Amino acid sequence: MQKEKNIRRFSKAELEELRARGESRTDLARVQVKTAEELERDIASDPDFSDMAENWYESAEAVMPTPKKLLSLRLDNDVVDWFKQQGPGYQTRINAVLRAFIQQSQKRRA
Template identity: 55%
Template sequence: MGNDADIKRYSAEELHAMRARGESRSDWARVRGMTEADLEQSIAKDPDWKDVPANWHDTALPVRPGPKKLISLRIDEDIVEWFRASGPGYQTWMNAVLRAYVMEQKKKQGSGPGPGKP
C-alpha cells in the first residue's frame, strides 16, 4: 500500500482529457473480456476484500449523511485505536457500526421503542 505522496488527484474533466490523449493505463479491453469467474477470482485475490464476507450485500445499506450530534463519549482505548488504525474517516465508520447494531436491535424488537423503554 502506498502513502499519501503516491496519491494523485484529478478532476473528471482532467481524466476525460487524459483518456482522450491515450494516457489511460486501464486495459478496458481486458476488463470487458473478463468472465464472471475471472471477476470473482480477481476479487478473492484483492487484499482489501479479505475480511469482507461473501454475502455482505445482503444486509448492506446506503449511507445517508445527515446531521450529527457532537457528544463526549468514553470508549475503551483499544477500541478507538483499532478504528483509528483504519485511517481517515474512522469516526464515520464507528458511527456506521453503531447504526448497524441499532438497526439490528430494532428488527429484533419489531421497530418498537429502544432498550429499556416501555
C-alpha cells in the same frame, strides 16, 4: 495517518479537461477485457473478499447514503484507538457499528 503514495490530486479544471478529451479516471477498459477466469482469480486473491460468503449478494440491500451531521462526540480513548488501528475510515466504521446497533434494536422491538 499513513498517506498512500499513488494518490494524484486533480483540480476541477483538470478533471473537466480529462472528461472533455474522453479520458477516464478508472481502469474500466482493463477490467472489461478480462476473462471470467481472470476475474474469479482476482476476486479470490482480494483480501477484502477472503471471508465473504459465496452468496453474499443474495441478502445485500442498496442503501442510498444520507447526509452526515457534524457533531462533537466524546468517546473513550481505547475505543477510538481500536477503530483507528483498523485503518483509514475509522469514523465511517464507528457510524456503521452504531447503525447496526440501531437496526438490531428495531428488529427486537418489532
